[in-house]
Amino acid sequence: MSGSKTATLTIDGQTINLPIQSGTLGPDVIDVKDVLAKGYFTFDPGFVATASCESKITYIDGDQGILLHRGYPIEQLATQSSYAEVCYLLLNGELPSASQLQEFSERVSNHTMVHEQLQFFYRGFRRDAHPMAVMCGVIGALSAFYHDSLDIKNPEHRNISAIRLIAKMPTIAAMCYKYSVGQPFIYPRNDLDYASNFLHMMFSTPCAETEVNPVLARAMDRIFILHADHEQNASTSTVRMAGSTDANPFACIAAGIAALWGPSHGGANEAVLRMLGEIGSADRVEDFVRRVKDKSDSTKLMGFGHRVYKNFDPRAKVMKQTCDEVLNALGIHDPQLELAMKLEEIALKDDYFVSRKLYPNVDFYSGIILKAIGIPMSMFTVIFALGRTPGWIAHWQEMIANPYKIARPRQLYTGATQRDYVRVDQR
Numbered sequence: 001m002s003g004s005k006t007a008t009l010t011i012d013g014q015t016i017n018l019p020i021q022s023g024t025l026g027p028d029v030i031d032v033k034d035v036l037a038k039g040y041f042t043f044d045p046g047f048v049a050t051a052s053c054e055s056k057i058t059y060i061d062g063d064q065g066i067l068l069h070r071g072y073p074i075e076q077l078a079t080q081s082s083y084a085e086v087c088y089l090l091l092n093g094e095l096p097s098a099s100q101l102q103e104f105s106e107r108v109s110n111h112t113m114v115h116e117q118l119q120f121f122y123r124g125f126r127r128d129a130h131p132m133a134v135m136c137g138v139i140g141a142l143s144a145f146y147h148d149s150l151d152i153k154n155p156e157h158r159n160i161s162a163i164r165l166i167a168k169m170p171t172i173a174a175m176c177y178k179y180s181v182g183q184p185f186i187y188p189r190n191d192l193d194y195a196s197n198f199l200h201m202m203f204s205t206p207c208a209e210t211e212v213n214p215v216l217a218r219a220m221d222r223i224f225i226l227h228a229d230h231e232q233n234a235s236t237s238t239v240r241m242a243g244s245t246d247a248n249p250f251a252c253i254a255a256g257i258a259a260l261w262g263p264s265h266g267g268a269n270e271a272v273l274r275m276l277g278e279i280g281s282a283d284r285v286e287d288f289v290r291r292v293k294d295k296s297d298s299t300k301l302m303g304f305g306h307r308v309y310k311n312f313d314p315r316a317k318v319m320k321q322t323c324d325e326v327l328n329a330l331g332i333h334d335p336q337l338e339l340a341m342k343l344e345e346i347a348l349k350d351d352y353f354v355s356r357k358l359y360p361n362v363d364f365y366s367g368i369i370l371k372a373i374g375i376p377m378s379m380f381t382v383i384f385a386l387g388r389t390p391g392w393i394a395h396w397q398e399m400i401a402n403p404y405k406i407a408r409p410r411q412l413y414t415g416a417t418q419r420d421y422v423r424v425d426q427r
Contacts, residue, residue, distance in 0.1 A: 014038065025059050025068075041410040051232075052407075053240060057090060057394050058231045065311035069229060070094070078318040083194050083224040083387075084108065087166055090229055090394040105194075111167035112188035112197065114175075115145045122179045131176035131382045132261045138172050139165075140254035150248045152400055161249040162393045169386045170194065174201035177379050195221035198386070203374065215329040216373050219322045223369065226315040226362055227384050229391025230308075235259040235266070239392045240399050241407040249396060256392045257385045266381040269367035272303035273336075273377055282339045285346060293352050303364030304347060305357070312359045319365035326372050340368050 005020040007030050016038055019031040029051045032042050044050045059068045067074040070089050077086055081095075084105045088096045096104060121141055125134050143150060146164060149157040175185050178201075186201045196217040204210040230236070238259040242252040260266035279288045291299040306313050327337065344360055347353045370380055 009035065011038075011040065023054075026061070041412070043412050047237070047409075052237060053232070053399065055232070055395065055398060056093065057398060058229045058391070060231050060308055062306070062308040063310050065309055065314050067230075067314045074226065074314050075318055078222050078225045078315070081225065083221045083228070086225050086228050087390040090390045091162060091397065107163050108167045108194070109190040111164050112171055112190060114168050114171055118142075118145060119175075119185060122175060125179070127180060127182060129180070131173075131180055131378055132257065132385070134176045134179065135172065135382055135385060136254050136257050136261070138176070139169075139257060140251055142168070143248045143250040146250070152243075152246060152248065155401070158249070158397055158400060162390075162397065165249065165253055165393060166389055169389050170198040171201060173379070173382045173386050174198060176382060177202055177376070180378065193217065193221075195224065199373075213329065215325055219326045219369055219373070222318060222322050223366055223383065224387040226319060226366075227387030229388070229394065233265070234262070235388065236392060236395050239396050243396045243399055244404055244407040249393070252396055253389065253392055256388070260385050260388065261381060266384045268303065268361075268363035269370070269380050269384075270377050272340075272364055272367045273371060275300075275302040276336050276339055276343075279339060279343070281335060282342045285339060285342050288343070289346055289350065301347070301353075301358065303367070304353065304360055306361045309361070310357055312357075313361040315362040316360050316365060319362050319369070320360070323365045323369050323372075326369050330372055332372050337368055337372065340364070 005022075005028070007018045007020055009016040009018055016035060018034060021029045021031055023029070035042060042050070057070065059071075060066065069077060069086065070093055072089070072095075077089075081089075085096060085101055087108075088101060088104045118138065118141070121138060122134065125137070142164070146161070149160045149164065151157045171188050178185050184206055186204050186206075188197050189200055190197075192200055192212070196212045196214075199212045199217060199220060200210060232240075235256040239252045239256040242255040243249075247255075263271065279285060288299065289301075291297045292301045326332075344364070347358065347360070353359075367377075367380060370383065371377070375383065
């Protein structure tokens with residue numbers, strides 16, 4: 001990060017010179033921290049125009065539809081790489097050699113089991129509890145089981161916590177599902193790759209070992225890759241904010257999971273399937289589109305457009321290809337899936353949506369794929385959390401390894417001015 005330019009802020013005749021910082025990509029950033037010394041704050045609800053940190057992990061250009069992880073385009077990673085390799089890349093900054101990837105994958109495989117006593121933790125939840133509620137609790141509880149890696153100032157402790165979280169997340173996620181349907185927990189198999197192992201733990205039972213379809217395993221791997229990181233979104237910022245207090249990594253990731261649970265963040269693919277359910281059938285799509293375009297109608301189109309991307313979501317291109325592969329491999333002719341394809345076809349041709357750049361986003365296709373694989377809607381956000389884990393950890397590690405301050409946003413106070421207390425009998 002470099003800065004030789006300055007911006008000038010003038011308030012009531014007082015001039016404040018603010019340094020302008022330039023990154024390797026993206027717009028310049030005005031450093032406003034000096035305004036505090038002059039008695040002012042900046043006001044930016046939602047932090048939409050505020051860089052809260054400096055990072056070398058992920059870059060997004062929403063106007064151009066670009067997503068880079070450590071400089072590598074997401075389209076290349078999703079189609080040519082593997083989730084294990086992307087995890088290594090996010091954590092270490094460079095793609096691994098063959099031997100480094102093998103060593104990393106083996107380390108992850110050796111930590112896939114969870115402490116046996118953790119199984120009893122699940123029994124404290126109702127069977128009908130949302131899997132994300134269980135996920136928050138169990139991940140946060142890991143700090144009670146792994147006391148040997150909680151010193152955040154120790155790089156080796158940080159590394160072993162990172163491996164443990166990436167390794168155990170699929171096991172814990174699958175256990176959340178098994179508990180919700182009343183089936184026995186299935187132990188991980190270290191001879192399977194990451195995605196195959198997750199599908200094995202999801203769908204196998206003690207009386208019937210499931211043979212994992214390689215097409216579905218590859219689709220699952222791509223879903224994980226496409227959700228691995230997305231810069232300073234709400235959940236990642238939450239992880240960083242929690243980490244700034246020196247909280248342990250398990251608590252920080254649990255905080256990220258809680259933030260992701262919000263329907264405005266991690267629940268978008270669930271909203272897509274609910275929308276398709278409300279449409280009902282393919283012959284009602286055109287009427288639905290008409291209502292979406294009617295300003296007096298409250299009907300919303302879910303799974304199209306993105307807060308960051310003002311162009312085509314680069315992840316959606318790969319997800320659509322994956323969606324087609326999965327549906328062809330399974331020979332599925334689900335009326336709801338056919339409905340989704342018709343909605344996509346109309347929206348991509350309709351000038352109303354094209355002119356507004358309302359293209360299908362990653363959530364539109366991911367929900368369709370997950371449903372086709374047989375994963376229930378209640379597990380969609382859990383899988384999002386699973387895939388996002390290496391991104392959360394990478395940002396947490398990046399922050400802890402560099403000088404940082406405890407996060408402490410300010411506010412524009414609009415409440416009552418100072419006043420004296422009045423006893424209750426005098427009010």
